[in-house]
Amino acid sequence: MSSNSSSPIIVTASIYAVLVLIWAATPLAIVWSVAEVHPMWVLIIRYFGACIIALAILAVMRNPLPFDKVSMQSYVAGSLNLIGAQLFIYLAANYLTSGLMALIFGFSPLVAGLIGHVILKTHKLIWLQWLGMAIAIAGLSYVFVDSADSQVNPWGVVLMLISMVSYISSIFWVKQINAPLKPMSQATGSLMVSALGSLLLIPFIWQYFPTQMPSTNAIIGFLFTMILSSIVAMLCYFWLIKRLAASTVSLSNVMTPVIALVLGATLNHEHISMHAIWGIAVVMCGIVLYFWKEWHEQYFAK
Template identity: 75%
Template sequence: MKSSSALPVTAAVYVLLILIWATTPLAIVWSVQEVHPMWVLIIRYFGASLIAVLILLVLRNPLPFDRISLKSYVAGSLNLIGAQLFIYLAANYLTSGLMALIFGFSPLLAGLIGHVILKTQRLIALQWLGMLIATAGLTFVFAASADSKVNPIGILLMLISMLSYISSIFWVKQINAPLSAMSQATGSLLISALGSLFLLPFVWQHMPVSLPGTQTIIGFLFTMIMSSIVAMLCYFWLIRRLKPSTVSLSNVITPVIALVLGAGLNHEQISSHAFTGIAVVMLGIVMYFWVEWRKQHRSS
């Protein structure tokens, strides 16, 4: 059990992570408006890696390269180059709000993997019902948004992204390397930057040759600094202190915030019927986590 003095810090980090992740889908959509998505990803990770290394030098934090640390960096990179690669590809098929809504299913998928594959979690009837209701709500959202930018390819890409993200959480947690959050984030960024080089032969002909517009630059800088560095610091700090499903719970709130941001800043249209579906999704996710919340309340 955490001390009472650590709880406000944990809560503040958690809120910051939610706000960044809620804004990231819109920033991604903006950043790929004038530049090829894979070039945005490559430049983002090399730029973020440089900034992270400079921060490490200023803080005089070590960056170990022993076997366990390297393994942890690779595991963490699954949430960067792994998950983000498919999110950037999905940005061509889905609105930022729908991307965030689909990613909101990650805690449910994490619980399902823990129950069926890893056998580390046992789901009860209420949680299965919550999954069913949330899935039905998401289906209703897609049906109500048939005239919007919805594409099955985008949905598939987001599902692959979620699997990469969840696998990263479980893998980093299982390795449990003795690394600071900054060292873990920097190492994972460096691995992601190196991994992104494998994309060059496929996108070399799409190399940007001129400076993009202001909106694209804002989106790019946000993803490079806030999403790649600040969010990763929060993420790696939290997964060492909370259960994987609890960390994934941050994605429950982000869809609502992301949908509002997408509608307000990017003029993304959401029908009243789609809002009904979103409410059903949120109800299902709350039902899924109700048991865990009750357990945590009783133990506190």
């Protein structure tokens, strides 16, 4: 009896761990993949490869892929997260370490909360969330003070912020359209729009067409982002969203940057100064404060 009841918990915990590890390793995979190939060519290859895999999975699952007006609008909205947000992440990979990319993207729930409070008026932030946001921003600013030592490039930061806004806008837009689509259908449609949209980049990057086989690390980066980041992580995320509270899934925003920093230092020899480590610790404290009310209500309130 206890074995049967613990089995779903083990499965859920395993899928959660896989998702966090994929999200944490994705910035490093991007950094590796763009080290020898132009970022936009990497993006095009990723989307067309992921699109083919997604269509195959959709066929196996026998899920529909409707092309009515509302569905098409939802695909376009979802593609803002892919061709929009990811485009700027790939450009930022030339300026930032993978750990710092993950750290900046960890701010996305805070920015989403701010947009929901100030612009969309969908929910109100309490004083503890404002405090957490202020502390997290102060920590990030502290990381950026000594940019030469902590390998922070202002252009990289700007590109990551644009990416974050595109990602959050995509989420709000998809929710607002509210198309009656299955997760895999939504993802596949958005990948198709993104792949087709990426073709518009070719006239501007044709001169950078890859002419030789990249290194092993670059190929690993290609395959990781194409299969794990674009397909597996997406399926894990939608599976967890249906079974766990949003507050539980949001814990990943604390874990992912820390794991990404460790992976970057271990596998890519990325140097993070003590100055930056203190700033990162402050950022993590701010994010924990921001989510504290939600976590407390979920796990401790009676």
